[in-house]
Structure formats: C-alpha cells, structure tokens
Amino acid sequence: MKKGREGAVFLLLTALLLTAFLLSLGLGSVRIPVSEVLSVLSGGGGEEARSIILQIRMPRAVLAVLVGGALSVSGFMLQTFFANPIAGPYILGISSGARMAVAIVLILLARSLRLISSWLLIGAAFAGAMLATALVFLASSRVRGMAGLLVAGVMIGYIFSAVTEFLVTFASDQDIVNLHGWNQGSLSGADWSGVLAASAAVLAAGFFSFLLSKPMNAYLLGEAYAGSMGVNIRAFRIALVMLSSILSAVAAAFAGPVSFVGIAMPYLAGKSLGTLKPVLVIPASFLSGALFCVSCDLAARMVFAPTEVSISSVTAFFGAPVVLYILFHEKGRGRE
Amino acid sequence: MKLSLRELSAGYGGRPVLSGVNLSFREGEITAFIGPNGAGKSTILRTLSGMxxxxxxxxLLGDKSLSSLTRMELARQIALVLTERPVLRMMTGYELVSQGRYPYTGLLGVLESKDRRAVEEALKRTGAVYLADRQISAMSDGERQKLLLSRAICQEPEILVLDEPFLFLDIGRQLEFYSILKEFAEGGRTVLLSIHELGMASRLPDRLIAVGEGGIVADGTPGEVLDPERIRSLYHIRDEDYDKYMSRSEGQWFIT
Incomplete structure (x- = not known):
C-alpha cells in the first residue's frame, strides 16, 4: 500500500509539473495554444511563437524549475542539519547572504567587466551563502528551540539585507539596472547561457545531495546514533552544508531572494509521502519545489498582467501559511 | 568477540574522569556499571563503544584496538542504546528499526530481503511487531525504547551497550526489557549497561562494576559489590540519612 502511495505522489508531481511547464510556455501577453507549443517543442511552429517560446518563456520556465527544485532540496538539507522543520535558506538569512555577495560583485565589477559570467555570480553567491550558514550555525548553538533558530536566522538575514540596500543606494544608475528586478526576486531576464550554468550546478549538487540520502536518514535519529551506526559525522555535516549552500546560492544568483519554497515544499512532500526518508523526500522535494516555482512565476506574470509582481511575493503568499502551520503543529527534535 | 580495556583513561578534552581501568568482559554475560552522577558511567560506556x-x-576487541577499525567495522561489532530519546517526526516503528541495517546496506541504504528479515527478526525478539506500522511520535517511552533496542539488535552486534536503559520505564517494562537483554546475551554476546537504581542492580545483572573516585571501586557479583559500607561511601550518603532511610534485606535495597 505504501509503495502505491509513493508511486502515486511521484506520478502526480510529474504530471502537474509538466502541465504547469507547458502552461507557462503558452500563457503570457501573447497567448499560444497548447497545440502550437507542442509543435514548437518538436521543432515546428510559427516564427513568432518559436522566438517567444524558445528565447523568452522557455529559459524562464526552465530556470523556475531549477530555482524551485534547488531551494526545496536545499531547505530539506538544512532541516536535516538543524533538526528543525522550519529551517530554510530564505528564513535563515542564507539567501540574503548570497544576495549580498552577488550585489557586491555586480556593483564593484560591473564597470570593469563588460559581461559578468554566470559562474562568477554563482561563486559569489556561494561564498555569501556559506558565510550566512556559518553565522546561523554559530547562533544555533546559543538558542533554544525552533523559534529561537528562526529569529536568529531572520536577524542575520536583516543584517545582510541592510548591507545590500546600502550598496544599492550608493551604486551608480547602470548597476542598479542590473540589480533591479533581481533584487526583488524575479526570473525575468533569464537567458540560455545562465540557464545552462544554473542547470549544471543544480544537477551536480542535486545528484550529490541524493547520494547523501543514506547518512541523512541515519542523522534523523540524531548525531550520536548516526555516529554509532557508522556515519562519519564531521565529513557528513560539511558535505551537507556545502551542498545546501551551493543549491541556495544558485537560486539566489539567478532569481534573487525567493521566499519559503525551501520550508513549505519539503514539508508538503514529506507529508504526502508519509515519510521523511531522504531517498524519497529529496526527489519529491525537487519536483514539488519546481512545480511551485513554475506555478508562482506564472501567477506573478499573469495575475496582474501587464504588471509583473515579484515571484517572491507570490511564493510568500502561499508558502508563509504553510510555515505557520508547521510552527503550530510540529515539534523540533533535539533541543526542546 | 571479547572486549577488554587496558590501562584505560577515559574522559573529555584530554582530561580523564576515570583512569587506570583494566577490565575484560565475558561473552554471554550482562555487566552493569553503577556509581554516583558524574562518576563516569556514561564516559566509560562511550569510550568502550568507540564513540x-x-x-x-x-x-581491545579481540586482539585489535578499536581505533584500528573502520567506522563500519565498528558498527557491525558494537551497537548502542543511548539515554537521549530522539523526537522523531513522520517515522514508523519499522523505519526506525531498519536504521540498524546502516552498516550492511548499499550506497543509498535501500533494504534488501536479508535486511528486511533481520528487521522482522529483531521486532519479534523484542515483542515489538505490533509497533511496526505505528508512528513513533504517538508512542510511549517504553515502546520507543523497545524499538531503539530492536534497532540495535538488527545491527547484529557482538556487543550491545546501553546507557541507563531503564530510566524512563516502569517496573513492568524494566523487567520485560531486561529479559530481552538476557536472551540476547545468552546467544553468546556481551551486554554492557549502566544502571542508576540499586534495586535493579542488585537483582538483575551477572556482574556489577562500581565506578567512583576516578576509577573502578568494586567488581564482582551484585551480592559482592553491593556492600552497605561501600554504597554509603560511593554515593556519599550522609550518616543521618543512612540511619533514617536505608536498610538492607536479602540483598535488596529499600527505602523504608
């Protein structure tokens, strides 16, 4: 019976993701019927539809898949690491750390480098994410309970955001053009070169995260038990933090801050599977995060069209209530 | 496999809590450590289990030093049941017990048929089959403890180490738990545990070791070790309390 449930969850997630993906290729200021979307994807279709889909909507939709999947998996890993169901890259200030580092690179180097490579942005975001994670980790040893970690993370996020605001305020106009949109959390302006870099980073980090399923499962029992069963705790913790930082860094580098995906989606994935076994929850988190971001990005484009709202406000609208639900209904492990 | 300690000093951060410890443990026996809080019961258990x-x-495990074994080799020889009780969300009894297969499963930890057999066998041994499909979060302390023990048993260790296993159990569950340990030891394995309560210590284990004053104070059968004068000084019981509350009758300790 359990196997059937797991299969059904994966089937449903895949079907919904494909549907949302196709919809986001077809819907927009120019509506393209599904039949034409499909013919463009198979190499045919009209000139206009081809250029809209292949140059504008598809890189954006693929980026939404990558960003959503990355944030969701990153969130699940942080939840494992901190033994806390409301840990996530946004709420713990890790996204803000990544964003600050990207802002620094964009503002300082925009003048000297004509074209800033995607890898430079990912690298900067990774450094910022690691810095924030280190601070949260230091704070976590001094606070008690789920809410304490949350408050510490939010405060660390505020500090990074304040620095970012400061930098943006004093940056020259040209740089602000780069930062605009991205700074609010948006997938607009996605192009294939960025998508390629993001997919390489996300797929590699996602793959290695999946390979950590086994020790992550043991770690659910706590550090001491995991150690007694043969987990190399030190190496495992380092790998977990590095991989979750890479994943949230890629998301922050290409989409800016996108809120709550990393908490809400792994939680819902676990709830629907009825287990926290990482070997199942990691792929399910990726799919549900991707589905959520593609759908929210579509909503961000369409609901108030032609005005586009930031994707983060849409993800927050749907994600924050889930976080509240978790806060009211779940107990953290370890520190109580 | 025989476990022994040679000139062992155990402690934290290079500071010994216990030193000069020479012990060897016999297969098929249950050995319990007693001693006041902070005397080093947990410290010695953590050290002899390689944590x-x-x-x-x-x-030494057989003739090999623990430090020469890999983590996986160690996990196949020694399993632990700790005092800390993990709060587990969304996990069934079966999932918890199957964690014990960690040292045997492949890269992704997927259970094969021999692993599933070991899990089912362990659940049967502890009488926890009825807990397999239930959520841990809805279980009593006794039930959770039984599952943590099943998890350790399906790790198929030669040596089972338990830190204060009876702490959260009532007398009925304590005795049930102990009889499972007894059966496990009788299969030729070594069981080491710490006990807080002297009533339990006087009745159950084959061998009792008293820990205090930075080393081993006494080692023998419960009858030999639980000498009133020794207990009085080991636990720093005040004279007036001793006279007022404690009496000894047929090898059992009572609070009168």
Whole structure:
C-alpha cells in the first residue's frame, strides 16, 4: 500500500509539473495554444511563437524549475542539519547572504567587466551563502528551540539585507539596472547561457545531495546514533552544508531572494509521502519545489498582467501559511 | 568477540574522569556499571563503544584496538542504546528499526530481503511487531525504547551497550526489557549497561562494576559489590540519612 502511495505522489508531481511547464510556455501577453507549443517543442511552429517560446518563456520556465527544485532540496538539507522543520535558506538569512555577495560583485565589477559570467555570480553567491550558514550555525548553538533558530536566522538575514540596500543606494544608475528586478526576486531576464550554468550546478549538487540520502536518514535519529551506526559525522555535516549552500546560492544568483519554497515544499512532500526518508523526500522535494516555482512565476506574470509582481511575493503568499502551520503543529527534535 | 580495556583513561578534552581501568568482559554475560552522577558511567560506556577516543590506554576487541577499525567495522561489532530519546517526526516503528541495517546496506541504504528479515527478526525478539506500522511520535517511552533496542539488535552486534536503559520505564517494562537483554546475551554476546537504581542492580545483572573516585571501586557479583559500607561511601550518603532511610534485606535495597 505504501509503495502505491509513493508511486502515486511521484506520478502526480510529474504530471502537474509538466502541465504547469507547458502552461507557462503558452500563457503570457501573447497567448499560444497548447497545440502550437507542442509543435514548437518538436521543432515546428510559427516564427513568432518559436522566438517567444524558445528565447523568452522557455529559459524562464526552465530556470523556475531549477530555482524551485534547488531551494526545496536545499531547505530539506538544512532541516536535516538543524533538526528543525522550519529551517530554510530564505528564513535563515542564507539567501540574503548570497544576495549580498552577488550585489557586491555586480556593483564593484560591473564597470570593469563588460559581461559578468554566470559562474562568477554563482561563486559569489556561494561564498555569501556559506558565510550566512556559518553565522546561523554559530547562533544555533546559543538558542533554544525552533523559534529561537528562526529569529536568529531572520536577524542575520536583516543584517545582510541592510548591507545590500546600502550598496544599492550608493551604486551608480547602470548597476542598479542590473540589480533591479533581481533584487526583488524575479526570473525575468533569464537567458540560455545562465540557464545552462544554473542547470549544471543544480544537477551536480542535486545528484550529490541524493547520494547523501543514506547518512541523512541515519542523522534523523540524531548525531550520536548516526555516529554509532557508522556515519562519519564531521565529513557528513560539511558535505551537507556545502551542498545546501551551493543549491541556495544558485537560486539566489539567478532569481534573487525567493521566499519559503525551501520550508513549505519539503514539508508538503514529506507529508504526502508519509515519510521523511531522504531517498524519497529529496526527489519529491525537487519536483514539488519546481512545480511551485513554475506555478508562482506564472501567477506573478499573469495575475496582474501587464504588471509583473515579484515571484517572491507570490511564493510568500502561499508558502508563509504553510510555515505557520508547521510552527503550530510540529515539534523540533533535539533541543526542546 | 571479547572486549577488554587496558590501562584505560577515559574522559573529555584530554582530561580523564576515570583512569587506570583494566577490565575484560565475558561473552554471554550482562555487566552493569553503577556509581554516583558524574562518576563516569556514561564516559566509560562511550569510550568502550568507540564513540569517545580514550585519553590514554586501549580498548581491545579481540586482539585489535578499536581505533584500528573502520567506522563500519565498528558498527557491525558494537551497537548502542543511548539515554537521549530522539523526537522523531513522520517515522514508523519499522523505519526506525531498519536504521540498524546502516552498516550492511548499499550506497543509498535501500533494504534488501536479508535486511528486511533481520528487521522482522529483531521486532519479534523484542515483542515489538505490533509497533511496526505505528508512528513513533504517538508512542510511549517504553515502546520507543523497545524499538531503539530492536534497532540495535538488527545491527547484529557482538556487543550491545546501553546507557541507563531503564530510566524512563516502569517496573513492568524494566523487567520485560531486561529479559530481552538476557536472551540476547545468552546467544553468546556481551551486554554492557549502566544502571542508576540499586534495586535493579542488585537483582538483575551477572556482574556489577562500581565506578567512583576516578576509577573502578568494586567488581564482582551484585551480592559482592553491593556492600552497605561501600554504597554509603560511593554515593556519599550522609550518616543521618543512612540511619533514617536505608536498610538492607536479602540483598535488596529499600527505602523504608
């Protein structure tokens, strides 16, 4: 019976993701019927539809898949690491750390480098994410309970955001053009070169995260038990933090801050599977995060069209209530 | 496999809590450590199970030093049941017990048929089959403890180490738990545990070791070790309390 449930969850997630993906290729200021979307994807279709889909909507939709999947998996890993169901890259200030580092690179180097490579942005975001994670980790040893970690993370996020605001305020106009949109959390302006870099980073980090399923499962029992069963705790913790930082860094580098995906989606994935076994929850988190971001990005484009709202406000609208639900209904492990 | 301690100093951060410890444990026996809080019961258990490196001296498994074994080799020889009780969300009894297969499963930890057999066998042994499909979060302390023990048993260790296993159990569950341990030891394995309560210590284990004053104070059968004068000084019981509350009758300790 359990196997059937797991299969059904994966089937449903895949079907919904494909549907949302196709919809986001077809819907927009120019509506393209599904039949034409499909013919463009198979190499045919009209000139206009081809250029809209292949140059504008598809890189954006693929980026939404990558960003959503990355944030969701990153969130699940942080939840494992901190033994806390409301840990996530946004709420713990890790996204803000990544964003600050990207802002620094964009503002300082925009003048000297004509074209800033995607890898430079990912690298900067990774450094910022690691810095924030280190601070949260230091704070976590001094606070008690789920809410304490949350408050510490939010405060660390505020500090990074304040620095970012400061930098943006004093940056020259040209740089602000780069930062605009991205700074609010948006997938607009996605192009294939960025998508390629993001997919390489996300797929590699996602793959290695999946390979950590086994020790992550043991770690659910706590550090001491995991150690007694043969987990190399030190190496495992380092790998977990590095991989979750890479994943949230890629998301922050290409989409800016996108809120709550990393908490809400792994939680819902676990709830629907009825287990926290990482070997199942990691792929399910990726799919549900991707589905959520593609759908929210579509909503961000369409609901108030032609005005586009930031994707983060849409993800927050749907994600924050889930976080509240978790806060009211779940107990953290370890520190109580 | 025989576990022994040679000139062992055990402690934290290079500071020994216990030193000069020479012990060897017999297969098929249950050995319990007693002693006041902070005397080093947990410290010695953590050290002899390889969780804590010795400050000096050696822990030997057969003729090999524990430090020469890989983590996986160690996990196949020694399993632990700890005092800490993990709060587990969204996990069934079966999932918890199957964690014990960690040292045997492949890269992704997927259970094969021999692993599933070991899990089912362990659940049967502890009488926890009825807990397999239930959520841990809805279980009593006794039920959770039984599952943690099943998890350790399906790790198929030669040596089972338990830190204060009876702490959260009532007398009925304590005795049930103990009889499972007894059966496990009788299969030729070594069981080591710490006990807080002297009533339990006087009745159950084959061998009792009293820990205090930075080393081993006494080692023998419960009858030999639980000498009133020794208990009085080991636990620093005040004279007036001793006279007022404690009496000894047929090898059992009572609070009168």
């Amino acid at each position: 804590l490196p010795p400050v000096s001296g050696e822990v």
